[in-house]
Amino acid sequence: MSLTGSAGTSTLYSWGNGLGRNRANCGACGSRWDNESTAPAGSFAANSFGLHDMHGNVLEWVEDCWNDSYRGAPSDSSAWERGDCTRRVIRGGAFFFDPRFLRSAFRAEFRSGNRISDFIGFRVGRTLTP
Numbered sequence: 001m002s003l004t005g006s007a008g009t010s011t012l013y014s015w016g017n018g019l020g021r022n023r024a025n026c027g028a029c030g031s032r033w034d035n036e037s038t039a040p041a042g043s044f045a046a047n048s049f050g051l052h053d054m055h056g057n058v059l060e061w062v063e064d065c066w067n068d069s070y071r072g073a074p075s076d077s078s079a080w081e082r083g084d085c086t087r088r089v090i091r092g093g094a095f096f097f098d099p100r101f102l103r104s105a106f107r108a109e110f111r112s113g114n115r116i117s118d119f120i121g122f123r124v125g126r127t128l129t130p
Contacts (some may be wrong), residue, residue: 012103013055014047019102024056025095026102033057035096055102056093058121059110064089066109086112094119 011017013024021030025039033039042052063079066087073080080089087109093102096119100106110120 014104015045019099024053024093024099024102026056026093026099027096028099029056029102031056033095038095054092056097057095058092058119059090059094059097059108060092061110061120061122062089062091088112090120 013019015023019029023029023044025031025033025043027035031039031043033043038057039053044053044055046052047054063081065080065083065085066089067073067080067083072082089107090110091104091107093099093106110117
């Protein structure tokens, strides 16, 4: 399993190890939306893959089933479809969370049947063919 950070980096954030200011939306990120609301899509610089707003704003509900550790996780970046699939993984921090939750290594669980939250969303992805 690769231990790199987001966007293929080995840093805490896709832009480096320091939080800086106005690079994400969280409880102390230095953006005009901190602790208030979500920011409009594309409000922050893209990472090296061209993806915007990968840290903060809202937690992202991902396809991975919940597992207590990374033991047995896929090593090819595919979704982890084994484990407790009644609970899914959420990542990325939210507009009122402490900055430590923005790290790519942060993950928490969320019940699959729970539909009520104003701070959890999802990112639509697709496979591009050359």
